[in-house]
Amino acid sequence: xxxxxxxxxxxxxxxxxxxxxKALARHMTTCAACATQLERRRALARRIDGAVGAYVRAExxxxxxxxxxxxxxxxxxRRWRPVWLGVPVGVALAAGVLVFVYALGAGRGAVHPxxxxxxxxxxxxxxxxxxxxxxxLGTPFTITNRxxxx
Amino acid sequence: MASENTGxxxxxQLVRLNARTVFQIALSVVGNAADAxxxxxxxxxxxxxxxxxxxEPQRFRAWVCRIARRVALNHIRSDTRFRKREEQRYxxxxxxxxxxxxxxxxxxxxxxxxxxxxxxxxxxxVVLLCAVDELEPTAVAAILGIPAGTVRSRLHAGRxxxxxxxx
Numbered sequence: 001x002x003x004x005x006x007x008x009x010x011x012x013x014x015x016x017x018x019x020x021x022k023a024l025a026r027h028m029t030t031c032a033a034c035a036t037q038l039e040r041r042r043a044l045a046r047r048i049d050g051a052v053g054a055y056v057r058a059e060x061x062x063x064x065x066x067x068x069x070x071x072x073x074x075x076x077x078r079r080w081r082p083v084w085l086g087v088p089v090g091v092a093l094a095a096g097v098l099v100f101v102y103a104l105g106a107g108r109g110a111v112h113p114x115x116x117x118x119x120x121x122x123x124x125x126x127x128x129x130x131x132x133x134x135x136x137l138g139t140p141f142t143i144t145n146r147x148x149x150x
Numbered sequence: 151m152a153s154e155n156t157g158x159x160x161x162x163q164l165v166r167l168n169a170r171t172v173f174q175i176a177l178s179v180v181g182n183a184a185d186a187x188x189x190x191x192x193x194x195x196x197x198x199x200x201x202x203x204x205x206e207p208q209r210f211r212a213w214v215c216r217i218a219r220r221v222a223l224n225h226i227r228s229d230t231r232f233r234k235r236e237e238q239r240y241x242x243x244x245x246x247x248x249x250x251x252x253x254x255x256x257x258x259x260x261x262x263x264x265x266x267x268x269x270x271x272x273x274x275x276v277v278l279l280c281a282v283d284e285l286e287p288t289a290v291a292a293i294l295g296i297p298a299g300t301v302r303s304r305l306h307a308g309r310x311x312x313x314x315x316x317x
Contacts (some may be wrong), residue, residue, distance in 0.1 A: 010315050044316060049281075051262050051282075052262070056174045057174060057283055060190065064169055068194045069197065070162075072162055142223050
């Protein structure tokens, strides 16, 4: 009996279609109980297979395929362009944005507080034209000169 | 890429050719005809939308089966009505039959259904898909994305486990 118990798993394998091992085949020639058990296990396997088949082998409603097929006449969505085409476009856009942001930053840098002195020293190119009518020889008409006139 | 002559007409043909298999795959996952219909329809619509992106039209069958399985899995995860319909499945199946004659069989079916539910997912998928008509282990392997040898070993393990649970 102990031997029979040891073959229980192997009997199931054989019931499911596996080739019996030599040891099991030898045992089966002398053990009627295991031979009977094998037939029972085969019957159970067949019943399970049939029930599992019945579980999924239902026929779909006849109108199902037609209903789906009729829906398949609407225009399909256009195929997406390959992803790789989007890469250079994306890179160009990103580069453009970066250049814009950089330029914006550079413009702000030109009015940095450290440049106030230079700005203060700046004079208009037309400053030389600001001369007094009374001094046509060219002495610039400065604020100091204006005060002196007053 | 789909060939140039695979227009709507040929897609309709593909639907008619594969509707049964797709329906059964859906049924193997969702467990009732009403949900399986919804899943089948959804799967084909998704396939239709992406049909032109299919690299090899001759592999449409495996492709749409994979879509159907994925849609079915999403369906049972998201649809709370699923469980209620599932509970009604056996009652509906035997409503018109002689109850006395099918009582034992009905009990067997119930226990088997519970046993299938207790199988590990990797075994359950293979056991149910291999039960679908016209699906060979190689086709099941293509659907699940695993080697055919793995399908066979899982099928054996799953059937064996069912036998133990049904003993």
